[in-house]
Structures are given as structure tokens and as C-alpha cells.
Amino acid sequence: xxxxxxxxxxxxxxxxxxxxxRRHWMANIRAYxxxxxxxxxxxxxxxxxxxxxxxxxxxxxLIISHAWYRMLATYMDxxxxxxxxxxxxxxxxxxxxxTMPMQRxxxxxxxxxxxxxxxxxxxxxFESAAQDQGLRDIRFVGRPDERDLTIQRVIQRAxxxxxxxxxxxxxx
Numbered sequence: 001x002x003x004x005x006x007x008x009x010x011x012x013x014x015x016x017x018x019x020x021x022r023r024h025w026m027a028n029i030r031a032y033x034x035x036x037x038x039x040x041x042x043x044x045x046x047x048x049x050x051x052x053x054x055x056x057x058x059x060x061x062l063i064i065s066h067a068w069y070r071m072l073a074t075y076m077d078x079x080x081x082x083x084x085x086x087x088x089x090x091x092x093x094x095x096x097x098x099t100m101p102m103q104r105x106x107x108x109x110x111x112x113x114x115x116x117x118x119x120x121x122x123x124x125x126f127e128s129a130a131q132d133q134g135l136r137d138i139r140f141v142g143r144p145d146e147r148d149l150t151i152q153r154v155i156q157r158a159x160x161x162x163x164x165x166x167x168x169x170x171x172x
Contacts, residue, residue: 003089005080008097013084019150021079024121027140028074034067079124079138081150083158086126088135098134100126102155110144124148 009015038060045056069092077090087099105128112122122144126136141147 003076003078003095005078005087005089008080008087008089008099009082010084015082015084017080017082018154019081019147021081021138021141021147023074023077024119024140024142026116026119026121027077028071031067031070031074034063034070038063038067074140079141081147081154083154086135086151088138096134100128100135102151102158104128105151105155108148108151110148112144116144 005017005020009017041056041060041063045053048056072092073090076092076095077088079088080086085099085101086105087097089095089097105126107127109125109127110122111125116122121140121142124138124141124144124147126138128135
């Protein structure tokens with residue numbers, strides 16, 4: 001159960017992975033809360049009539065299954081930065097691939113909510129020349145400032161943006 005992002009590389013063109021981003025552990029907070037709820041439901045076994053033992057067990061099994069599905073979906077969601085493009089691979093049963101060449105990236109907004117700043121994650125919002133793309137919001141990115149700088153370096157090294165040098169007043 002691995003998304004195997006390397007099979008999406010254009011190896012014959014020299015594309016290499018600069019960074020492969022797994023979602024931050026906080027992306028699973030709802031699944032952790034569901035597991036806690038399942039444990040609470042199982043505690044009900046001590047307080048109900050023994051003839052109905054299967055009810056809390058069945059409810060807990062459903063809750064645990066849903067939490068496991070959420071965690072697996074988070075694990076299978078990868079955001080990849082290469083020397084040529086950024087792409088996202090996600091999905092458990094049906095795999096989805098969204099890609100954006102570096103030259104199409106117009107702007108990257110990094111949103112870090114208060115809790116994200118405390119735990120070290122943020123959300124990316126990509127603006128591109130295309131109006132409808134499948135790679136707009138990337139949520140729960142760990143170390144978002146580092147990842148943003150990585151993308152900016154790749155764009156700069158590829159020569160897709162002008163130099164950030166400021167000319168001095170003496171003509172140099």
C-alpha cells in the first residue's frame with residue numbers, strides 16, 4: 001500500500017524528486033478521535049446486559065473501520081516536488097494524479113493557522129495560469145516554509161523567474 005510516486009516521473013527527460021511530502025500527522029486527528037470514541041463504546045460492554053454484547057462491538061468495529069480508512073487515505077496522499085513540476089498522487093482504490101509544471105505556477109500562498117504554527121504544518125494554495133486544476137489546495141504540509149523555499153529554489157534554478165538581485169545605485 002504505497003503510492004509509488006517514482007512511476008510518475010519523466011525519467012527519460014531527467015526528472016528527479018526534490019521532495020516527497022507526506023501529510024502531517026495532524027491530518028489524522030479526526031481518525032484518532034474516532035479511535036478514542038470506539039474505545040469509549042467498547043467500555044459500554046461493562047455496563048450493558050450480556051445478551052446485547054454484540055451491539056457495542058459492532059458499533060466499535062464500524063468506527064474503527066472508518067478511522068482506518070481515513071488514516072490509509074492520509075497515508076496514500078503524497079505531494080511531490082521535482083525539478084520540473086509539482087504533482088499530487090492520492091487515492092486508495094482509485095488513484096488520482098494532478099500535476100502542474102513549474103512554469104505554470106504563478107503564486108503560492110502558504111496558510112499557517114495558529115494550531116498549525118504550534119505543530120509545524122500549513123496549507124498551500126497554488127495559483128496557476130490554468131483556471132481549473134486538480135492541484136490547488138494541498139493541506140497539512142509539514143514544515144511549510146521549507147517546502148515553499150524548496151519550490152521557489154527550483155523555479156529560480158530553472159530560470160523561470162527573473163533574478164531577485166537589486167541593482168546598486170552606482171550602475172552595477
